[in-house]
Amino acid sequence: MATFVPHTPDDRARILRTLRAADGAQVLAEAIPPELLSTPRLDLPRGRSEQEVVAELADYARPGTLVAPERSFLGGGIYNHYRPAAVSALASRGEFLTAYTPYQPEVSQGTLQVVFEFQTLITQLTGMPVANASLYDGATALTEAVLMLDRAAQRGRKTGERARVVIARSVHPHYRRVLATYLKNLELDIVEVAWGADGRVAADRLADVLPGALAVAVQSPNFFGVIEDLDALSAAARKAGAHRIAVVNEPVSLGLLRPPGDFDFDVVAGEGQGFGIAPSFGGPALGLFATRETYLRQCPGRLVGQTEDRDGKRGFCLTLSTREQHIRRERATSNICTNQGHTVLQAAIFLTLLGRRGLRSLASVCAQRCEHARDAARAAGCELLFHGPSFNELALRIPGAHTASAMANLEQRLLAQGFAGGIRLAEAGYPELAGGLLMCTTEVNGEADIDGLFQEVRRWLS
Amino acid sequence: MAELKPGRSPEPLIFELAKPGAATYRVSGTDESGRARPGAVPSLPNELLRADIDGFPELAELEVVRHFTRLSQLNYSIDTEMYPLGSCTMKYNPRVNEAVASQPGLAQLHPYAPLALQQGALALASKLEHALCEISGLDAVSLQPAAGAQGELTGMMIIRAHHRAAGRDPRTVLIPASAHGTNPASCTLAGYSSVEIAVGPSGVLTPEDLAPALSSDVAAVMITNPNTLGLFERHIVSICEAVHRAGALVYLDGANMNAIMGHTRPADWGVDVMHFNLHKTFSTPHGGGGPGSGPVAVRKDLARFLPVPVIACDGEQFRLDWERLDSIGKVTSFYGNFAMAVRAYAYISMLGAEGIAATSEAAVLNANYLQERLKDLLHLPYPGRCMHETVLNDERQHAAGIKTLDMAKRLLDYGFHPPTVYFPLIVAGAFMVEPTESEPLHRLDAFADAMAAIVAEATLDPELVHNAPHTTPVRRLDEARAARKPILRWTP
Numbered sequence A: 001m002a003t004f005v006p007h008t009p010d011d012r013a014r015i016l017r018t019l020r021a022a023d024g025a026q027v028l029a030e031a032i033p034p035e036l037l038s039t040p041r042l043d044l045p046r047g048r049s050e051q052e053v054v055a056e057l058a059d060y061a062r063p064g065t066l067v068a069p070e071r072s073f074l075g076g077g078i079y080n081h082y083r084p085a086a087v088s089a090l091a092s093r094g095e096f097l098t099a100y101t102p103y104q105p106e107v108s109q110g111t112l113q114v115v116f117e118f119q120t121l122i123t124q125l126t127g128m129p130v131a132n133a134s135l136y137d138g139a140t141a142l143t144e145a146v147l148m149l150d151r152a153a154q155r156g157r158k159t160g161e162r163a164r165v166v167i168a169r170s171v172h173p174h175y176r177r178v179l180a181t182y183l184k185n186l187e188l189d190i191v192e193v194a195w196g197a198d199g200r201v202a203a204d205r206l207a208d209v210l211p212g213a214l215a216v217a218v219q220s221p222n223f224f225g226v227i228e229d230l231d232a233l234s235a236a237a238r239k240a241g242a243h244r245i246a247v248v249n250e251p252v253s254l255g256l257l258r259p260p261g262d263f264d265f266d267v268v269a270g271e272g273q274g275f276g277i278a279p280s281f282g283g284p285a286l287g288l289f290a291t292r293e294t295y296l297r298q299c300p301g302r303l304v305g306q307t308e309d310r311d312g313k314r315g316f317c318l319t320l321s322t323r324e325q326h327i328r329r330e331r332a333t334s335n336i337c338t339n340q341g342h343t344v345l346q347a348a349i350f351l352t353l354l355g356r357r358g359l360r361s362l363a364s365v366c367a368q369r370c371e372h373a374r375d376a377a378r379a380a381g382c383e384l385l386f387h388g389p390s391f392n393e394l395a396l397r398i399p400g401a402h403t404a405s406a407m408a409n410l411e412q413r414l415l416a417q418g419f420a421g422g423i424r425l426a427e428a429g430y431p432e433l434a435g436g437l438l439m440c441t442t443e444v445n446g447e448a449d450i451d452g453l454f455q456e457v458r459r460w461l462s
Numbered sequence B: 001m002a003e004l005k006p007g008r009s010p011e012p013l014i015f016e017l018a019k020p021g022a023a024t025y026r027v028s029g030t031d032e033s034g035r036a037r038p039g040a041v042p043s044l045p046n047e048l049l050r051a052d053i054d055g056f057p058e059l060a061e062l063e064v065v066r067h068f069t070r071l072s073q074l075n076y077s078i079d080t081e082m083y084p085l086g087s088c089t090m091k092y093n094p095r096v097n098e099a100v101a102s103q104p105g106l107a108q109l110h111p112y113a114p115l116a117l118q119q120g121a122l123a124l125a126s127k128l129e130h131a132l133c134e135i136s137g138l139d140a141v142s143l144q145p146a147a148g149a150q151g152e153l154t155g156m157m158i159i160r161a162h163h164r165a166a167g168r169d170p171r172t173v174l175i176p177a178s179a180h181g182t183n184p185a186s187c188t189l190a191g192y193s194s195v196e197i198a199v200g201p202s203g204v205l206t207p208e209d210l211a212p213a214l215s216s217d218v219a220a221v222m223i224t225n226p227n228t229l230g231l232f233e234r235h236i237v238s239i240c241e242a243v244h245r246a247g248a249l250v251y252l253d254g255a256n257m258n259a260i261m262g263h264t265r266p267a268d269w270g271v272d273v274m275h276f277n278l279h280k281t282f283s284t285p286h287g288g289g290g291p292g293s294g295p296v297a298v299r300k301d302l303a304r305f306l307p308v309p310v311i312a313c314d315g316e317q318f319r320l321d322w323e324r325l326d327s328i329g330k331v332t333s334f335y336g337n338f339a340m341a342v343r344a345y346a347y348i349s350m351l352g353a354e355g356i357a358a359t360s361e362a363a364v365l366n367a368n369y370l371q372e373r374l375k376d377l378l379h380l381p382y383p384g385r386c387m388h389e390t391v392l393n394d395e396r397q398h399a400a401g402i403k404t405l406d407m408a409k410r411l412l413d414y415g416f417h418p419p420t421v422y423f424p425l426i427v428a429g430a431f432m433v434e435p436t437e438s439e440p441l442h443r444l445d446a447f448a449d450a451m452a453a454i455v456a457e458a459t460l461d462p463e464l465v466h467n468a469p470h471t472t473p474v475r476r477l478d479e480a481r482a483a484r485k486p487i488l489r490w491t492p
Helices: A009-018 A024-031 A050-065 A085-091 A109-126 A138-154 A173-183 A203-209 A230-239 A251-255 A293-298 A325-331 A341-379 A404-416 A447-461 B061-072 B095-101 B115-136 B148-165 B182-189 B207-213 B236-245 B254-259 B300-305 B338-374 B395-400 B404-413 B441-460 B462-466 B479-484
Strands: A163-168 A188-193 A215-219 A243-248 A267-271 A287-291 A304-308 A314-318 A393-397 A436-440 B140-142 B172-176 B193-197 B218-224 B249-253 B273-275 B296-298 B310-314 B317-321 B390-392 B431-433
Touching: A009 B338, A009 B441, A024 B338, A050 B095, A050 B115, A050 B338, A085 A341, A085 B061, A109 A251, A109 A287, A109 A304, A109 A314, A109 A341, A109 B061, A138 A163, A138 A173, A138 A215, A138 A243, A138 A267, A138 A287, A138 A293, A163 A173, A173 A188, A188 A203, A203 A230, A215 A230, A230 A243, A243 A251, A251 A341, A287 A293, A304 B479, A325 B182, A325 B193, A341 A393, A341 A447, A341 B061, A404 A447, B095 B338, B115 B140, B115 B296, B115 B310, B115 B317, B115 B338, B140 B300, B148 B182, B148 B218, B148 B249, B148 B254, B148 B273, B148 B296, B148 B300, B172 B182, B172 B207, B182 B193, B182 B218, B193 B207, B207 B236, B218 B236, B236 B249, B249 B254, B254 B338, B296 B300, B338 B390, B338 B431, B338 B441, B395 B441, B404 B431, B404 B441, B404 B462, B441 B462
Parallel strands: A163 A188, A163 A215, A215 A243, A243 A267, B172 B193, B172 B218, B218 B249, B249 B273
Antiparallel strands: A267 A287, A304 A314, A393 A436, B140 B296, B273 B296, B310 B317, B390 B431
């Protein structure tokens, strides 16, 4: 039996002596009613050595290596960026990894300063003045944004009166689903607005559903990789008196594209996984949340602020905690407690390492590879679903792969050659785009890999 | 912390260390100067592009490495010393957890990968679900909730869906006053109003405490067991019966599962829904505030309400089942904090059935040992055997004008992280100690010795205690000022 209980037999004897107990069972029986202690032995395997457990987990890891990273063209909210060695080396230091939430600031300045720097980096990237210390992921960040704007508006709203949120259908399907799950129990309804022919939300179509809406949420680049006209959408929403939420799914795009803060958005709700965090089958990810100062006291989650100690030395601490559940309980701005501290750290290291030029270059390389993919796709006879400007994802229709079974057949064929070619849009939540494939390129996918993919597509077609 | 000298100047901010123009990290696909190919992205119109990222840092790699290394050294951590935070279960986080979670086949696995690539991950997740069912006695688990608080919310959504399916929608949830703050906050988010139930002098809930509030408008009772006083709720079975008779369900906050695994099971008490905290009970690292993972377990007839997707197995192949008509929906993107599930599974596999039970027993023994050693120093409001944690307070130090906060801060000078303080709210000046099973006896003794010294100082030299800490990288911070004039980012 392997446990992490360090006691020697003598230690154990001394503990039991101190407790005046014959054995551990007696101590438990003094604390728990004996009739509840009759649990049979857990029906789980016997304990194993670290080496045996590692061998078992290596088996579980094996299928995931069927496709090499450079041959994976999967995106859709989780991006395959190269993680510099320094990110994992620094983030895995035990002083960061095994620290608790920094409630005791005197011995948590490391974590606190990292979060303060992270907050600053996110404000610089989004163009918003306030960023929090993280939420779980992009989906809950969007949800918290809607809840915050509702809270802020509620003062003027009669109870029982329902509010409406307009959300672009080109926002990540999971995010819309999570939002709907939360709102089912609250006085808020969701209205979806479709995309236009170029894959962008048409400002005039948005205007039709805007009157009386509490808020509008659009994602840019959207789920299809198309960059929205944030300027026009924001202006239309402002005109109708609706609050504006910008969702950012691929955070690396902020290195190249004008940020939502340039277009008078109220909240940027995003996914930060692209900043040096491993895909890990979708989580842990990193919920980004940035907003205006107006909403500071309605903001969900933790915030780190700068202050001074008794000797006048600069220091950092958790602040504005009266918004939070451990103080305000049922009237808290959110129920979030544990957040994504360790992925915040990874993102902060990643962004600092790449720096101003590095992040911009990274974003440019991703977009360049996407242009290469667009040309290669066209040359292979694939059709682009949308012609709006795109960052690093493309929605394609492959001739001859219009049905689910043909798509599955293509996927198998590509997999046999070691490629994961893209996300099947019909299965990802867009049945109206049957036959559509969402393909993503990052700096990890070289031009030769992209050419190799389309060569396989051509072979499959012939 | 030992190497830190008092008065060491704090680390500058990364923005203050930045050297514009420094030779920084080179991204693949760029030239030697780190620039992307010229003529960058012809199809993107200029009006979409940003000119620069104002204020963004630029530093050479070594400078970045030194900065974050120095910052790490300003932290307290389990890897350096005992962390007796009550309610947080700061146990050893085995290094193998990190090794298995970072294997490329799991760390690089994309959530939209073809099903063949997902088989190992789904098999592993399915095994963890089975283990959590076995430990709780419940029938089905979702690993999707990202943390304990989200597990609570998911559980309350399931409870609401259950009542609605039966054509009712009671709107009240009863919560003992000793509960974590997340409990009432999660209820609010599920559209419930929460009512606080006062607990009698025994510190445990009785059916009589609950009876007056148990109306037909009650949807659920949320209970933490062992409770936040570290006491086992000995009336739990009759409480569950009473709650069920009233047509309501019992939700268990599983934050304190480390005390009972392999010895008694929530399902056998009558619990209907609960959450686990993988980052407490199952040794996944706290990471300076997360990520956590808050799997939810339910009784068989509630399984249809679990979040989508659920893991299904068609004989030979695992798949994700999205076709669940009664599901509450989705609570996070993708499948929750999967990499935490990997770590927890590795931990459970190493312990095995006997190891899990031995772990909980040792956690209880360690807590009781510390309670014995501390109860002559501090006031123990609820004497008797505790479970995995003990709650004391500062009543005996009042005469000297010393408060719990002062003693907590003074512990920092002795090299210990303070316990949880001022929680649970029902104990004034609470001092909540949870040593966990992984702490060696000589560290428990050293902690108790430090407390004995501090209690002596409280009488002999109260100013010393009152002004603590004296040896940390910074001293007590002006938190009021931070909140009054918030500075939440660096500006040039």
